[in-house]
Amino acid sequence: MKKFFVLLMTLIMSISLVACSSGSSATDSTPTDEVVDVEDITTLEAEITWWAFPTFTTVDGVSGKYEESLVAAFNEKYPNIKVNVEMIDFTNGPEKIVTAIQGNTAPDVLFDAPGRIIDYGRSGYLVSLNDLVEETGLLEDIANPNILEASSDGETYWMYPTSAAPFVMAVNKTALEKEGLFDLVPSEGDRTWTTDEFIELSKKMQEAGYYGVEIFAGGQGGDQGTRAFITNLTNANLMNADLSEYTLSEAAGVEALTLINDGVKAGWLAANTGGVANDALEHFTTPTNSTFWAVALWSPNLHSARQEELDASNIEAIAVTLPSKDGSPKLEYLVNGYAIFDNKDATKIAAAKEFVKFLSDDEVIGKQNVLATNCFPVRTSFGDLYEGDENMSYYASLTKYYGAYYNTVNGFGSMRPFWWGSLQAMIIDDMNPEEAAVYFDENANLTLDE
Secondary structure, three states: OHHHHHHHHHHHHHHHHHHHHOOOOHHHOOOOOOOOOOOOHHHOOEEEEEEEOOOOOOEOOEOOHHHHHHHHHHHHHOOOEEEEEEEOOOOOHHHHHHHHHHOOOOOOEEEEOHHHHHHHHHOOOEOOOHHHHHHOOHHHHEOOHHHHHHOEOOOOEOOEEEEEEEOEEEEEHHHHHHOOOHHHOOOOOOOOOEHHHHHHHHHHHHHOOOEOOEEEOOOOOOHHHHHHHHHHHOOOOOEOOOOOOEOOOOHHHHHHHHHHHHHHHHOOOEEEOOOOHHHHHHHHHOOOOOOEOEEEEEOHHHHHHOHHHHHHOOOOEEEEOOOEOOOOOOEOEEEEEEEEEOOOOHHHHHHHHHHHHHHHHOOOHHHHHHHHHOOEEOEHHHOOOOOOOHHHHHHHHHHHHEOOOOOOOOOHHHHHHHHHHHHHHHHOOOOOHHHHHHHHHHHHHHHOOO
16 A cells, blocks of 8 residues: 555656646746837736636625726726736646646736745746836835745745735634633633643543544645644644755654644544645534534635635634644745746736736735735735734734745645645555655655756
């Protein structure tokens, strides 16, 4: 069985690498650096395509309606630039982008996060946004330097960031109060807690008939949630300090995986080897035959997106930090931003840059879009957009716990199947925790040379 699993993962990675390198690549020719010279940029004529993941707040329950309203606002200023909007989802969207790149049908503008965007940039598919970052004053206005680092590969800005927020976890306050156990949840200050406190509560909720935190391992969707949750339990480090090596197989990493394995087998943790974050979120917010008292991946925008489901289920969810060995977690964080594909058309690229600047920096639309992501502005000049909102003030207070941003290291996308694949192998007893950690490190380290 173990040999079969290793062969299967090797095959998956071979296909993934071929997918990222085959077909017509932007690296096959010189990047487009022609500058479109127009006396009045608002007279520029072009037609561009914008692909967006469902990150903005949905209007009237209609996917894409909000995005279309942004295009309408943009066209009031730029009437000659036609923007075609296409919504993509987090389940099939990443694959759709790769397929489009292979077929030379990539969109002009993509709204996404650094993990995928930096990979596309390194592979030569994107337009450098160094000029945009400099000319808009973002360098001087940035709220946190880590956000700019997350938008670059160290030399080139491939993403123009707009908003950011921490990833935490959430608990079902309604269920905890019903069982008389809410006093075991950190609800004051930064809401930090230790691994021992978390395990104690997990076991008590198991005894009361609830499912614990779901360890999902069926794909890349939201897999940052399991990485952060697992490593924090023992203060393990996924990578070394200079992000040059994966280190899960060190003692703390093996201890963390052992804790997960034991928890799943004992029942105070749940496991879903075929699921992704969206499945865990649905189980938490829309319980049917069972109730999950906590979920390992949460953020202000996820909370907003799931509020209707929570209300329908009569659940009050509150955010808390991830449990950690010493009560001082290292949190991952989301950065939203735009990338521009190099489709070898200088006019389209110029139009795309104007579109990105409008969506991000317009005094009205820029702030409106930050609010629509339920995140925080990357620009200090935008000020406090959530003044008086206690919930958002809590999220804003967590920046001091932000850990190293490793999503932009070489081969990040290729590493991810080895992460959830290792969890799968351990959960189904194809590997023990130490074997799973070693397997992950050995294969993940190879991706750093891509």
